[in-house]
Amino acid sequence: MLTRVKSAVASFVGGIMAGSSDGEQPSGAELPHKFPYMRPAFLGLSPDEIECSADHIARPILILKETKRLPWATGYAEVINAGKSALNEDQACCEVIMVKKKPGAPSTPSKTPTAKRRSSLPNGEGLGLRESSESDGLLIHYWALFDGHAGSGAAVMASKLLQQHIIEQLQDVLDILRNLGSLPPTVLGEEPNHPGTPGTNRTLTRAASLRGAAGAPGSPSTPPPRFFTEKKIQHESLVIGALENAFKDMDSQIEREKAVYNISGGCTALVVAFILGKLYVANAGDSRAIIIRNGEIIPVSAEFTPESERQRLQFLGFMQPHLLGGEFTHLEFPRRVQRKEVGKKMLYRDFTMTGWAYKTIEDEDLRFPLIYGEGKKARVMATIGVTRGLGDHDLKVHDSNIYIKPFLSCCPEVRVYNLTQYEHGADDVLVMGTDGLWDVLSNEEVSESVTSFLANCDPDDLHRYTMAAQDLVMRARGVLRDRGWRITNDRLGSGDDISVYIIPLMNSLWTTPYFTSLHRA
Amino acid sequence: MAYAYLFKYIIIGDTGVGKSCLLLQFTDKRFQPVHDLTIGVEFGARMITIDGKQIKLQIWDTAGQESFRSITRSYYRGAAGALLVYDITRRDTFNHLTTWLEDARQHSNSNMVIMLIGNKSDLESRREVKKEEGEAFAREHGLIFMETSAKTASNVEEAFINTAKEIYEKIQEGVFDINNEANGIKIGPQHAATNSSLAGGQGGQQAGGGCC
Numbered sequence: 001m002l003t004r005v006k007s008a009v010a011s012f013v014g015g016i017m018a019g020s021s022d023g024e025q026p027s028g029a030e031l032p033h034k035f036p037y038m039r040p041a042f043l044g045l046s047p048d049e050i051e052c053s054a055d056h057i058a059r060p061i062l063i064l065k066e067t068k069r070l071p072w073a074t075g076y077a078e079v080i081n082a083g084k085s086a087l088n089e090d091q092a093c094c095e096v097i098m099v100k101k102k103p104g105a106p107s108t109p110s111k112t113p114t115a116k117r118r119s120s121l122p123n124g125e126g127l128g129l130r131e132s133s134e135s136d137g138l139l140i141h142y143w144a145l146f147d148g149h150a151g152s153g154a155a156v157m158a159s160k161l162l163q164q165h166i167i168e169q170l171q172d173v174l175d176i177l178r179n180l181g182s183l184p185p186t187v188l189g190e191e192p193n194h195p196g197t198p199g200t201n202r203t204l205t206r207a208a209s210l211r212g213a214a215g216a217p218g219s220p221s222t223p224p225p226r227f228f229t230e231k232k233i234q235h236e237s238l239v240i241g242a243l244e245n246a247f248k249d250m251d252s253q254i255e256r257e258k259a260v261y262n263i264s265g266g267c268t269a270l271v272v273a274f275i276l277g278k279l280y281v282a283n284a285g286d287s288r289a290i291i292i293r294n295g296e297i298i299p300v301s302a303e304f305t306p307e308s309e310r311q312r313l314q315f316l317g318f319m320q321p322h323l324l325g326g327e328f329t330h331l332e333f334p335r336r337v338q339r340k341e342v343g344k345k346m347l348y349r350d351f352t353m354t355g356w357a358y359k360t361i362e363d364e365d366l367r368f369p370l371i372y373g374e375g376k377k378a379r380v381m382a383t384i385g386v387t388r389g390l391g392d393h394d395l396k397v398h399d400s401n402i403y404i405k406p407f408l409s410c411c412p413e414v415r416v417y418n419l420t421q422y423e424h425g426a427d428d429v430l431v432m433g434t435d436g437l438w439d440v441l442s443n444e445e446v447s448e449s450v451t452s453f454l455a456n457c458d459p460d461d462l463h464r465y466t467m468a469a470q471d472l473v474m475r476a477r478g479v480l481r482d483r484g485w486r487i488t489n490d491r492l493g494s495g496d497d498i499s500v501y502i503i504p505l506m507n508s509l510w511t512t513p514y515f516t517s518l519h520r521a
Numbered sequence: 522m523a524y525a526y527l528f529k530y531i532i533i534g535d536t537g538v539g540k541s542c543l544l545l546q547f548t549d550k551r552f553q554p555v556h557d558l559t560i561g562v563e564f565g566a567r568m569i570t571i572d573g574k575q576i577k578l579q580i581w582d583t584a585g586q587e588s589f590r591s592i593t594r595s596y597y598r599g600a601a602g603a604l605l606v607y608d609i610t611r612r613d614t615f616n617h618l619t620t621w622l623e624d625a626r627q628h629s630n631s632n633m634v635i636m637l638i639g640n641k642s643d644l645e646s647r648r649e650v651k652k653e654e655g656e657a658f659a660r661e662h663g664l665i666f667m668e669t670s671a672k673t674a675s676n677v678e679e680a681f682i683n684t685a686k687e688i689y690e691k692i693q694e695g696v697f698d699i700n701n702e703a704n705g706i707k708i709g710p711q712h713a714a715t716n717s718s719l720a721g722g723q724g725g726q727q728a729g730g731g732c733c
Binding site for chain 2: 077466470
């Protein structure tokens with residue numbers, strides 16, 4: 001992703017930023033690293049193997065070793081870029097996590113003591129026969145991809161710590177998630193609302209009495225009348241909120257710790273988490289996840305780029321013009337405006353528009369457009385080609401004091417896929433990939449490639465998803481010919497870092513119950 | 522650890538001839554009788570000494586199965602040495618050498634040193650390919666040849682080290698352009714430090730010979 005941050009600057013910006021030296025950001029390079037550069041922990045690579053993996057000439061495709069397993073027999077493969085940066089700036093993390101209540105935290109809303117320590121019991125007890133108990137943890141399967149730019153620091157740190165923030169967020173609502181029979185209470189410490197049970201006897205809560213529902217005396221079987229409606233918040237929304245806040249916490253931690261550690265650059269983040277029977281796909285950046293079910297493609301994420309977020313960015317530039325530093329205009333023009341065109345009418349659009357109109361060119365319009373370029377070359381302030389992610393707190397427009405971060409969002413879009421609603425076959429998978437994959441292969445090509453590969457594999461071979469991931473990366477990387485890396489039909493292969501997970505959805509059945517005291521992988 | 526040179530090797534040959542076992546014997550000095558099929562590429566590394574110089578061997582162990590051939594082929598580039606392995610107890614693995622050699626010659630740099638290895642020499646009773654046949658094939662195609670046993674470790678050190686010696690000699694003769702990493706040779710920090718003046722000036726092919 002490095003080139004997406006730097007390359008455009010010189011050629012596009014011309015006048016206002018010309019004649020500068022190398023635009024390295026002040027990044028605390030003299031500070032110690034919090035985490036050294038590495039490859040995903042689950043690959044279990046030695047330093048020698050990591051050295052081999054960084055071969056830009058042969059570009060080896062790394063896969064899981066035979067002795068390693070990912071949850072659900074997930075396949076993974078990655079390859080380094082063709083030389084645009086010395087290191088592979090993609091990072092990945094995959095874990096099965098048990099979320100337990102914070103030690104010492106009060107039990108809300110139920111008041112049962114948390115004394116029982118089930119984990120000290122021998123693991124012989126029958127799985128699934130037990131009622132979930134207070135001490136049971138919530139089992140989470142976690143897959144994440146991070147695509148770094150302008151350094152690997154933020155990506156490495158996020159790959160180590162984002163799941164911790166998710167755990168902390170979920171811990172706060174653990175007791176509520178445990179109690180799927182009642183909707184989450186609007187105010188903690190009050191009795192939860194019982195959904196869909198009109199006519200049952202309800203105890204009046206203090207909240208209800210405050211709402212003026214304390215009436216209805218003598219008719220306890222009718223629901224209390226309300227003077228205003230109250231939104232019913234589902235458990236699913238609590239999980240979404242937890243993921244959203246975890247991303248924000250991660251971003252804040254990076255910002256905080258930049259004071260004491262060298263944390264270079266920024267990164268996109270794509271997380272898939274299996275929680276209580278549903279897949280939550282949280283995306284901030286331009287990685288992508290799709291589900292392939294019975295050959296059908298179901299997109300489960302959307303990319304955040306200068307083009308897809310143009311209106312949000314333009315609106316921000318319009319509302320807070322000081323963020324543009326007097327150098328940029330929030331308006332978009334089809335090309336740069338020339339001085340001789342002042343006074344003429346030219347095509348433009350602003351944050352209210354998806355179409356185009358003409359306006360009379362003024363002096364201000366000579367400023368460089370906030371969003372400029374098309375497709376993969378589109379940039380925010382001629383600097384960055386992705387508009388959501390973590391880090392980048394120091395990123396400035398080349399040779400200026402204009403910060404990019406205010407325009408970037410660390411908030412993910414979270415989409416939910418209910419795994420229990422469908423019966424999945426062995427070839428139904430979720431494919432997660434960084435932009436290195438999707439830049440050169442369409443959803444259809446990926447689906448076709450994975451489906452046909454899996455069809456030719458032994459359904460009982462646990463390596464089949466790993467081999468499918470390797471095959472997919474090979475198709476996106478291509479083969480080095482005289483004129484660079486080439487794929488099918490002599491199209492250009494991806495010179496970017498490429499990382500791919502292939503998650504078999506059927507194997508989610510391995511994970512039950514969702515609350516347990518047993519550690520399993 | 523500092524080294525004067527780094528040589529990249531690739532191990533190729535039919536599935537089941539013992540490529541991964543040769544690597545394990547060389548890097549870890551142990552034999553693992555049951556080994557999972559290699560389905561991609563695996564790496565090993567070890568330091569050796571030639572002519573008083575520390576040389577790091579970086580070894581890529583590839584998948585032999587036909588279905589992974591296009592992936593394996595893409596790893597020839599940038600290798601300074603190749604170990605082409607067959608199994609002396611399986612004639613078909615010997616018969617396939619020509620295909621492997623064509624593949625290697627087509628996809629590697631022309632100076633790559635190729636060592637032909639007849640593995641499983643401990644299984645004399647089940648031998649299907651005579652040692653003379655291996656020698657003849659090597660002679661005909663300009664390869665170095667050895668019979669090895671990854672199980673008993675017989676000739677394993679020699680196979681890796683003799684290949685390195687051949688590469689080292691080619692460097693001395695100026696055959697390899699050591700500044701082009703696509704040749705599978707890297708000058709190490711140790712070497713670069715002692716030759717900083719040379720590297721700064723010519724940076725040419727004589728750098729290797731300069732310090733002898």
